[in-house]
Amino acid sequence: MKILIAFFVLFASNIFANDLSTYKALGEEVGLTKVVDDLMVNLLKDERTKRFFEKADQKRIKEKLVEQFCMELGGPCKYTGQSMSRSHKGQDIKHSHFFALVELLQQAMDKHKIPSTAQNKLLAKLAPMHKDIINK
Amino acid sequence: MKFMKFVLAASLVSFNVQAFESSDKLLLTGGVNQLEGSAGGGLTPWALIGGYGTQEQIGANAFYTNVAISDYNLVSTGALVGIHDRVELSYAHQSFDTKDVGTALGLGYGFKLKQSIFGIKVKLIGDAVLDQDSWLPQIAFGIQYKKHEQGKIVRSVGAKDDKSFDFYLAGTKIFLAQSILANVTLRATEANQLGILGYGGDRINHHQLMIEGSVAYLLTRKIAVGVEYRTKPNNLNVASEDAWFDAFVAWAPMKNVSATLAYAYLGNIVLNQDQSSLYTSIQLGF
Numbered sequence: 001m002k003i004l005i006a007f008f009v010l011f012a013s014n015i016f017a018n019d020l021s022t023y024k025a026l027g028e029e030v031g032l033t034k035v036v037d038d039l040m041v042n043l044l045k046d047e048r049t050k051r052f053f054e055k056a057d058q059k060r061i062k063e064k065l066v067e068q069f070c071m072e073l074g075g076p077c078k079y080t081g082q083s084m085s086r087s088h089k090g091q092d093i094k095h096s097h098f099f100a101l102v103e104l105l106q107q108a109m110d111k112h113k114i115p116s117t118a119q120n121k122l123l124a125k126l127a128p129m130h131k132d133i134i135n136k
Numbered sequence: 137m138k139f140m141k142f143v144l145a146a147s148l149v150s151f152n153v154q155a156f157e158s159s160d161k162l163l164l165t166g167g168v169n170q171l172e173g174s175a176g177g178g179l180t181p182w183a184l185i186g187g188y189g190t191q192e193q194i195g196a197n198a199f200y201t202n203v204a205i206s207d208y209n210l211v212s213t214g215a216l217v218g219i220h221d222r223v224e225l226s227y228a229h230q231s232f233d234t235k236d237v238g239t240a241l242g243l244g245y246g247f248k249l250k251q252s253i254f255g256i257k258v259k260l261i262g263d264a265v266l267d268q269d270s271w272l273p274q275i276a277f278g279i280q281y282k283k284h285e286q287g288k289i290v291r292s293v294g295a296k297d298d299k300s301f302d303f304y305l306a307g308t309k310i311f312l313a314q315s316i317l318a319n320v321t322l323r324a325t326e327a328n329q330l331g332i333l334g335y336g337g338d339r340i341n342h343h344q345l346m347i348e349g350s351v352a353y354l355l356t357r358k359i360a361v362g363v364e365y366r367t368k369p370n371n372l373n374v375a376s377e378d379a380w381f382d383a384f385v386a387w388a389p390m391k392n393v394s395a396t397l398a399y400a401y402l403g404n405i406v407l408n409q410d411q412s413s414l415y416t417s418i419q420l421g422f
């Protein structure tokens with residue numbers, strides 16, 4: 001029972017925390033750039049995702065991803081890229097590709113020692129975008 | 137010793153299966169195999185579809201669970217298949233070693249009560265992982281068909297049947313921003329001690345609604361710790377039954393292997409009060 005209460009206190013305190021702590025935990029723009037650089041390296045290595053990114057403008061995608069992550073975490077950036085539905089339309093992205101990308105992002109964040117709580121906060125922001133990305 | 141051998145064999149197998157791994161769900165998001173074979177926590181089925189297959193894939197796993205109880209021992213083995221992240225088919229075989237109580241009941245020391253459980257689970261709505269912008273949990277409906285191997289013996293303690301269905305509705309939500317998984321399961325059942333003592337009884341002989349709950353904290357993407365609670369019917373005059381509780385840690389070092397360790401409090405079982413147990417489980421994915 002005590003454990004259960006502890007869980008809920010933790011839970012409640014997390015819901016109401018609305019600050020830049022996650023943005024900072026990810027190392028702000030400099031840290032995000034490193035993570036996204038490694039994400040792209042991983043995406044180009046992985047058999048599941050490689051064909052999507054080989055011929056794409058990798059530099060632009062990285063730049064837009066950093067802007068997007070930064071903005072989603074409340075950082076001082078503005079996302080200037082295209083909408084998620086527009087940039088993923090017609091690519092035949094499946095659930096398996098989406099989860100593959102998430103996994104490669106987790107691995108990139110692990111490499112930079114981003115705490116799991118901060119990783120999950122970023123992923124929680126990105127996950128709902130599946131509606132505009134998968135099977136479009 | 138037997139268990140160690142199994143673990144060893146298991147880790148060898150895992151190196152082979154890794155070569156054709158093609159299941160892309162995230163670690164631990166298929167749950168582990170609960171005692172009755174369905175994907176869930178240790179005690180409770182969750183709405184998650186087991187295995188790591190996504191909507192385009194089929195995932196499968198096999199498990200071996202040992203529950204070393206104060207005065208008994210339970211072994212549950214089985215497997216499940218998750219089809220397109222929508223339907224889960226599972227099988228479990230439970231063997232309950234009565235040890236000294238076997239002698240007391242005139243069955244002989246170490247007499248084993250056995251049942252098979254065939255499960256089906258269908259995801260109805262929601263996605264516990266992806267729908268982070270909604271409070272709606274993933275909801276699934278499941279059936280566990282249970283068949284006892286020793287109808288005569290369970291009838292002699294007061295059970296009314298040697299086969300029965302459990303029906304359940306499970307809601308599971310992963311609150312990713314909080315790194316928390318929460319689950320509530322409602323189950324209609326007439327099984328005595330999961331069914332190890334048969335189904336229905338001389339005290340109560342119909343399905344009753346039970347509630348089961350789990351809360352887990354995702355320490356990392358590979359390790360989850362949590363607690364579970366499961367209420368149970370009390371159908372037999374001779375052997376009262378208590379709600380079960382456990383505290384667990386589940387570890388998935390990679391996609392095709394996970395291990396669960398738990399302390400479970402099981403209360404009264406047949407002639408023995410205050411049974412506590414050490415729950416160990418290994419799961420191999422394909």
Ligand code: HEM
Binds near residue numbers: 101126
């Ligand atoms: C939550 C997950 C995802 C996010 C947040 C995301 C974000 C982005 C962003 C910001 C861009 C740049 C848009 C622009 O150029 O203005 C982009 C483009 C792209 N994304 Fe994603 N993406 C996700 C998932 C995926 C997945 C799963 C794939 C495939 C495996 C994928 C493949 C691509 C490709 C190929 C482009 C370049 C499209 C082009 O050439 O115009 N994305 N994505």
